[in-house]
Every structure is written in structure tokens, then in C-alpha cells.
Amino acid sequence: MADRAPGPELLGTRLRHLLELLDGDVAAVYADLGLPGFRPRYTPVLVALAGVGPTSIKTLAETTGVTHSAASQTVARMAKDGLVTLAPGADARQRIVHLTDRARELLPVLDAEYAATSAAARRFEAELPYPLSRLVDEALAALRRRSMRQRIADVAPDLVPPAERSP
Incomplete structure (x- = not known):
């Protein structure tokens, strides 16, 4: 059993690890750039704000491809x-998000990092038999x-309350 690769039952765990x-x-x-504690999820938001200017959290969520809740938390x-x-x-x-002067000062470094990360991600995907970004979109x-x-309700109806099951 230990020789067997994990199956879809561990998909969430494996995706979190990825x-x-x-x-x-x-x-x-x-951290190498002198920004310890800077979170990768910040950059798409800062890049979006630099491009469109002050905007709503809803627009940021749509632009960065995350839920409103995730954008709000970020x-x-x-x-x-x-x-x-x-x-x-x-x-x-509605709340409108604005860049601070500190964020504007970071933009040249973040733009360079974002471009490098994008190029590295394209190379990473080229090593795969199927582009991960496409697979994520389809999922x-x-x-x-x-x-x-x-x-889950389809395969085990007793685990999900009847009101939550879909037809």
C-alpha cells in the first residue's frame, strides 16, 4: 500500500502542498529582494491597482481571479x-482600495519579480504533459x-442534509 501513489481522495491535501x-x-x-514577510498573493493585487488605479474589492477579485472574500481578506x-x-x-x-506611497515605491521591484515569476511559471508548465493553469481553470x-x-452527496446521500442536496 505504501508503494501506491496517493489518489484523488487526497487531492485537497496534495493541492495545498503544491x-x-x-x-x-x-x-x-x-526575502532575497529585501522584502521578508511579503506575501505572494499581494503582487497580483498591487499590479492590478497599478494598472487600473483605485478600485473596488469586487473589481480586484474579478481581475485577480479570486473570490470576493479572498480579495477582501488579502x-x-x-x-x-x-x-x-x-x-x-x-x-x-463598497470600499475603494488605493495604493500607498510605500506600495508605489515597491512597484518597480514587484514588476520585475512578477515578470520573472510569470516566465518561470510558463517554463514550469512546459515541463508538464498538460498546462497546470488550464487544468486549474477546467477544475x-x-x-x-x-x-x-x-x-459527495451523489455517492453518499446520507452524509449531506437533504436540503443541501441538488437535484
Whole structure:
């Protein structure tokens, strides 16, 4: 049994491990650049803000391909780290994210790192039999069509409350 590779039942665990490897090495590059503690998830937000200017968390979520909740959490952490500020939007529920002067000073270094990471990611994908980014896109689309919870209910209906099951 120990010789057998893990199957899909450990998919979440293995994906977290993959993400740890990817993010850990990118974070190490930030430390090499004199930015210890800088999180890889910050860069897409800063690049987006540099491109479009102050914008809503909703727009940042759409631009960076994450959920509103994930974007909101990232922006909150970035505000604590002095990289962005938040201001009320036209709607009381909306918050507009602005770069700080500190973030603007980091942009040349982050632009270079982002370009290098993008090139390295393309080379990494070229080593794979199937582009990981394409596979992730397809997996996300499949889960939008039918959630993992619904899929579990399909094979084990007693594990999911009837009200949560889909037809």
C-alpha cells in the first residue's frame, strides 16, 4: 500500500502542498529582494491597482481571479502591512482600495519579480504533459457547475442534509 501513489481522495491535501511549494519559493525570492514577510498573493493585487488605479474589492477579485472574500481578506492584510488604504465608495457597502506611497515605491521591484515569476511559471508548465493553469481553470469550471459537496452527496446521500442536496 505504501508503494501506491496517493489518489484523488487526497487531492485537497496534495493541492495545498503544491501551493506551499510554489508560494514558499516565491516568498523566498521576496526575502532575497529585501522584502521578508511579503506575501505572494499581494503582487497580483498591487499590479492590478497599478494598472487600473483605485478600485473596488469586487473589481480586484474579478481581475485577480479570486473570490470576493479572498480579495477582501488579502486587502485587509495588505492594509495592515501599509500597502493599501481603503476609502468608502459611492455605495456604503463598497470600499475603494488605493495604493500607498510605500506600495508605489515597491512597484518597480514587484514588476520585475512578477515578470520573472510569470516566465518561470510558463517554463514550469512546459515541463508538464498538460498546462497546470488550464487544468486549474477546467477544475474551477467543473466545480462551479457542480460543487464537491454535491458530488459527495451523489455517492453518499446520507452524509449531506437533504436540503443541501441538488437535484
